[in-house]
Amino acid sequence: MINNKTIYHIVTTSGENYNSVYLNWHSDKNNSYVLLKEADDSNFKKMKPTSAIYWDTKNTFNANSEDSFYINTRYVCYLHLTDLSDNTIYEYKIVNDDEESDTYSFKITSDTSLKFLAFSDLQNPGNLVTHNLMNKLSELCPDANLMVCSGDLTGTAANESEWTWLLDNSINPFKDKIFSSSVGDHEYWGKDVGRGIPMMNIPDTYNHIFRNPQNGPINYLNSSYYFIKSRVLFIFLNMGDSNTIKGPIFEEQILWFNDTINALKEQYDFLIILAHKSLYGSTLIDPGVAKYIKPVWTKVFDNANVDLVISGHDHLYSRTKQLYQDQVSNNSNKGCFYLDLGSSGNKRRNLDGTTDDNLHECIIDINGLNIAVGATCEVENDSLIVKIYDQEGILRDHFRINKKF
Ligand SMILES: [Fe+2]
Numbered sequence: 001m002i003n004n005k006t007i008y009h010i011v012t013t014s015g016e017n018y019n020s021v022y023l024n025w026h027s028d029k030n031n032s033y034v035l036l037k038e039a040d041d042s043n044f045k046k047m048k049p050t051s052a053i054y055w056d057t058k059n060t061f062n063a064n065s066e067d068s069f070y071i072n073t074r075y076v077c078y079l080h081l082t083d084l085s086d087n088t089i090y091e092y093k094i095v096n097d098d099e100e101s102d103t104y105s106f107k108i109t110s111d112t113s114l115k116f117l118a119f120s121d122l123q124n125p126g127n128l129v130t131h132n133l134m135n136k137l138s139e140l141c142p143d144a145n146l147m148v149c150s151g152d153l154t155g156t157a158a159n160e161s162e163w164t165w166l167l168d169n170s171i172n173p174f175k176d177k178i179f180s181s182s183v184g185d186h187e188y189w190g191k192d193v194g195r196g197i198p199m200m201n202i203p204d205t206y207n208h209i210f211r212n213p214q215n216g217p218i219n220y221l222n223s224s225y226y227f228i229k230s231r232v233l234f235i236f237l238n239m240g241d242s243n244t245i246k247g248p249i250f251e252e253q254i255l256w257f258n259d260t261i262n263a264l265k266e267q268y269d270f271l272i273i274l275a276h277k278s279l280y281g282s283t284l285i286d287p288g289v290a291k292y293i294k295p296v297w298t299k300v301f302d303n304a305n306v307d308l309v310i311s312g313h314d315h316l317y318s319r320t321k322q323l324y325q326d327q328v329s330n331n332s333n334k335g336c337f338y339l340d341l342g343s344s345g346n347k348r349r350n351l352d353g354t355t356d357d358n359l360h361e362c363i364i365d366i367n368g369l370n371i372a373v374g375a376t377c378e379v380e381n382d383s384l385i386v387k388i389y390d391q392e393g394i395l396r397d398h399f400r401i402n403k404k405f
Helices: 129-140 160-167 191-195 248-264 287-304
Strands: 007-014 021-027 033-038 045-047 051-055 074-081 088-095 104-108 115-119 146-149 178-181 225-229 232-237 270-277 308-312 317-320 337-340 360-364 373-380 383-390 395-402
Touching (some): 007 104, 021 088, 021 104, 115 129, 129 373, 129 383, 232 248, 248 287, 270 287, 317 395, 360 395
Parallel strands (some): 007 178, 115 146, 146 178, 232 270, 308 337
Antiparallel strands (some): 021 074, 088 104, 115 373, 225 232, 317 337, 317 360, 373 383, 383 395
């Protein structure tokens, strides 16, 4: 039981395409099920979970009482829904012997329009800055049915209370949206965070909260994946795994990325990457990014002609010009924009001067201004329009990316 609830961590994640989703939840009982209906219908339909696996991991991963996710047993459940109807709002509740959840909802749009909200680094429990920001952006862009995030959803992912803070809050922004994320380094943290050693070898608690499309590389199954919506290919990369910033697992993800691009190249107009670490963010905060990750991934992104990379990790805000081969592109059909959203939560850092170069178009001192930021994104005709807002709804930056020909 978590916070007197026997059903908790309810969240809707995207399936493999625009009209499929996963409904995720945890239950103390093994007989929980979903009541689902279209919003216009009067009656709910009972549906069994696709999977309900008993989580009993006491004494694993060196966990102690601070790693409370590993102390509380539960059933980890999801229901995979496919071929849902266009332009339809679905409502659902989770039920078990003891309890019926609040009503959650999500909207399936048609496959010809796309509006979504983007966030980074939601982490830092103990306040509602994150939730207020997410709700403010939902208000500003009410047609967005999808929220994406580039990782660091929690500070210490093995600590159950951080997931409770994120997902079970009274002003829950996840209640009527589809949410898809990549993992950050903090999705690997347990009690050893104080010693700088990630506790988990895989983002274990993350993987048991979010079921994502199972189309990623073997070693990062569920934390790297893709889907296509409205001719936008979203690829979520695992750049949270600090132990494998080089070596075979690192290379496996690149091979998978290139294979994915080649297989899907006729199916998309825009290619957007969600990846935790900012290739053009601060070079001081995580020196491994500039040394190992950036030289390799910028080449991969150039070859794939990526349009936009959304990242965070350094808790600064910066946006580059269109870059190709580590320089400002002189051909608008080549090159990528790097958006370091820095922080959508309450953890921010001071600018350190390392983004003061001719590669950047916009730098915002989010710590000095005391703001969290997120983006509304919209595909309109042949453009992707991105607007950056703070938690008060003040527009702080905006830019447009044109479709390449
Ligand atoms: Fe991070």
